Amino acid sequence: MREYPKPIQNLVNLFTYLPGVGPKTALRYVFYLLKQPKGTIESMARALTELQLAVTSCTVCKTYTTQDMCEICRDSKRDRTVICAVAHPRDIGTIESAGFRGRYHVLGGTLSPIEGITPDTLEINSLLKRLTDEPAVSEVVLAFNPDIEGEATIMYISKLLKERHLKASRLARGLPAGSDLEFADEVTLGDALNRRWEV
Amino acid sequence: MREYPKPIQNLVNLFTYLPGVGPKTALRYVFYLLKQPKGTIESMARALTELQLAVTSCTVCKTYTTQDMCEICRDSKRDRTVICAVAHPRDIGTIESAGFRGRYHVLGGTLSPIEGITPDTLEINSLLKRLTDEPAVSEVVLAFNPDIEGEATIMYISKLLKERHLKASRLARGLPAGSDLEFADEVTLGDALNRRWEV
Numbered sequence: 507m508r509e510y511p512k513p514i515q516n517l518v519n520l521f522t523y524l525p526g527v528g529p530k531t532a533l534r535y536v537f538y539l540l541k542q543p544k545g546t547i548e549s550m551a552r553a554l555t556e557l558q559l560a561v562t563s564c565t566v567c568k569t570y571t572t573q574d575m576c577e578i579c580r581d582s583k584r585d586r587t588v589i590c591a592v593a594h595p596r597d598i599g600t601i602e603s604a605g606f607r608g609r610y611h612v613l614g615g616t617l618s619p620i621e622g623i624t625p626d627t628l629e630i631n632s633l634l635k636r637l638t639d640e641p642a643v644s645e646v647v648l649a650f651n652p653d654i655e656g657e658a659t660i661m662y663i664s665k666l667l668k669e670r671h672l673k674a675s676r677l678a679r680g681l682p683a684g685s686d687l688e689f690a691d692e693v694t695l696g697d698a699l700n701r702r703w704e705v
Numbered sequence: 706m707r708e709y710p711k712p713i714q715n716l717v718n719l720f721t722y723l724p725g726v727g728p729k730t731a732l733r734y735v736f737y738l739l740k741q742p743k744g745t746i747e748s749m750a751r752a753l754t755e756l757q758l759a760v761t762s763c764t765v766c767k768t769y770t771t772q773d774m775c776e777i778c779r780d781s782k783r784d785r786t787v788i789c790a791v792a793h794p795r796d797i798g799t800i801e802s803a804g805f806r807g808r809y810h811v812l813g814g815t816l817s818p819i820e821g822i823t824p825d826t827l828e829i830n831s832l833l834k835r836l837t838d839e840p841a842v843s844e845v846v847l848a849f850n851p852d853i854e855g856e857a858t859i860m861y862i863s864k865l866l867k868e869r870h871l872k873a874s875r876l877a878r879g880l881p882a883g884s885d886l887e888f889a890d891e892v893t894l895g896d897a898l899n900r901r902w903e904v
Binding site (some may be wrong): 510511512513514516517520521523524525526530531533534535536537538539540542544546547548549550551552553554555556557558559560561570571572576577594595596599688 | 709710711712713715716719720722723724725729730732733734735736737738739741743745746747748749750751752753754755756757758759760769770771775776793794795798887
């Protein structure tokens with residue numbers, strides 16, 4: 507593909523880092539931006555800077571937040587007896603939309619020794635510490651994608667929880683195997699939440 | 706969909722302005738960026754700022770450039786007798802890759818009265834002025850998408866060129882009708898360039 511002026515090529519190259527974006531799509535984005543009022547590009551640059559400056563991890567559940575603790579951890583109306591462990595911050599939105607009203611713990615991924623994701627690289631220790639600090643919690647819902655890594659993570663954590671005489675549960679096997687939690691419809695996910703079972 | 710912390714939601718909203726990007730894809734982009742080393746977000750913010758500051762229109766052919774005149778207009782090895790009129794700057798890359806080595810003129814779109822794109826809103830006057838200023842030019846290739854708007858633009862401009870006793874040509878009808886020039890393969894486009902005809 508032809509090389510464009512440097513400021514255009516730079517942004518095209520950076521856009522291709524985004525998931526699912528190739529050089530043609532990246533070019534389309536940049537040309538689209540160039541046709542917008544100058545304010546649009548400025549807003550996007552500012553939003554990126556702010557994203558990087560303002561967003562940190564919740565000290566309790568490790569999701570993204572702009573404060574010390576995230577909104578859900580600060581919400582006194584939440585069920586304090588149940589924690590839903592998820593792989594990624596984006597999963598919280600999905601579980602919330604299915605009607606769950608407990609609190610969360612974000613592991614940062616699921617076990618995958620091939621990719622170098624071992625228990626130490628995930629927020630499993632902080633989850634165990636949290637369970638010691640919060641004796642009100644009686645159940646942990648292990649809500650991972652129903653794939654090999656997710657199943658391995660469920661097995662690994664449920665064993666640790668049983669040793670501590672805590673209830674571990676998993677989403678009902680209502681989700682099609684190999685699919686992605688992010689794209690499950692709310693009804694199926696709601697069923698899977700309601701019919702979660704102990705492991 | 707659940708509302709995320711403001712800096713995240715802001716960028717999600719801005720990303721949904723990009724062509725073909727909905728809220729889920731935008732969210733995916735933002736969460737992806739949050740997982741990258743901080744330098745990535747910073748580079749993107751800087752690239753956007755630079756894009757907006759550094760990129761202007763070529764004074765001659767109206768394509769995007771960082772200088773007064775674009776690289777192609779400054780290239781002394783180009784065939785000075787032929788100008789290829791295109792709708793968008795991105796079309797230049799496509800025509801270049803098919804082997805054209807003349808110069809260009811970017812109209813900024815094709816005629817579409819319904820969308821308010823009339824001859825006055827396009828760079829047609831600047832093209833005519835350029836043809837007066839550069840008597841060496843003997844032919845204008847009208848390289849627009851073979852759709853209704855493109856055909857109308859070819860008809861409109863070819864009439865103006867004939868009045869000025871200049872040769873107007875169009876890409877050979879080798880392109881499938883209704884398709885998009887951007888996605889044509891180089892061989893088909895090369896044929897269409899070689900077999901362009903006078904109108």
